[in-house]
Amino acid sequence: MAVLDEETKTYQEHKQELLSKAKGKYVLIKGKEIVGIYESEKDAIKIGIDKFGNVAFLVKRIEEIDQNQNYTSFLIKVG
Amino acid sequence: MPSKTFITPSLQAEGPTLEVQFMIPVALEEQYRKASKPIPTPIVVKALIDTGASNCIIKDGIPQKLGLQPNGTIKINTPSSKNHLCYKYFMRMFLPSYGVTYEGEFTATALEEQTIESLIGRDLLQHGILIYTGNANQFTFSLL
Numbered sequence: 001m002a003v004l005d006e007e008t009k010t011y012q013e014h015k016q017e018l019l020s021k022a023k024g025k026y027v028l029i030k031g032k033e034i035v036g037i038y039e040s041e042k043d044a045i046k047i048g049i050d051k052f053g054n055v056a057f058l059v060k061r062i063e064e065i066d067q068n069q070n071y072t073s074f075l076i077k078v079g
Numbered sequence: 080m081p082s083k084t085f086i087t088p089s090l091q092a093e094g095p096t097l098e099v100q101f102m103i104p105v106a107l108e109e110q111y112r113k114a115s116k117p118i119p120t121p122i123v124v125k126a127l128i129d130t131g132a133s134n135c136i137i138k139d140g141i142p143q144k145l146g147l148q149p150n151g152t153i154k155i156n157t158p159s160s161k162n163h164l165c166y167k168y169f170m171r172m173f174l175p176s177y178g179v180t181y182e183g184e185f186t187a188t189a190l191e192e193q194t195i196e197s198l199i200g201r202d203l204l205q206h207g208i209l210i211y212t213g214n215a216n217q218f219t220f221s222l223l
Binding site for chain 2: 008048069073078
């Protein structure tokens, strides 16, 4: 997955530092830059749009173990 | 609280569905207007209200038709797979039946069904009330 690979790597590199100071909040990352930490996902995304426009950037909840989303529907075509 | 009751003979076979429109987010539309860029036309789809979905789903390809870029990734679990990596898109969904707009994250993935192009999951349902009256082929969905 090429898009957001760099941002994901940046998150992993700073994960412990982010966890220690902002667990449960949302981080906005563009490339190698940690742009900011926000209380809500929507705030982070809106600031990302204002700052960067319509480009890929990463907004991620800062947590020790990432939570998966769960679906019971057989409509979803994966695997 | 906007509330609407739908009577549909295919309720058992199809499930509770709504016609919705997907658009780019408000913040992006404002940027486009300032830059005199054309606003992408809303995409009309049929969405299934799915209490078995933890989050809202959009069929892969629809965010791309609106020219949107992803704002995150997420792993999903389904009956047939675990830890499937998907992109997330911040999108605006308009529900014409209610005159209500919802802005939030949609997880993009392929969907088997040709007519259902979105799942309305519990992240949106937490703001509403769903009453399924199977013996009358009707459901009522209210948004808080």
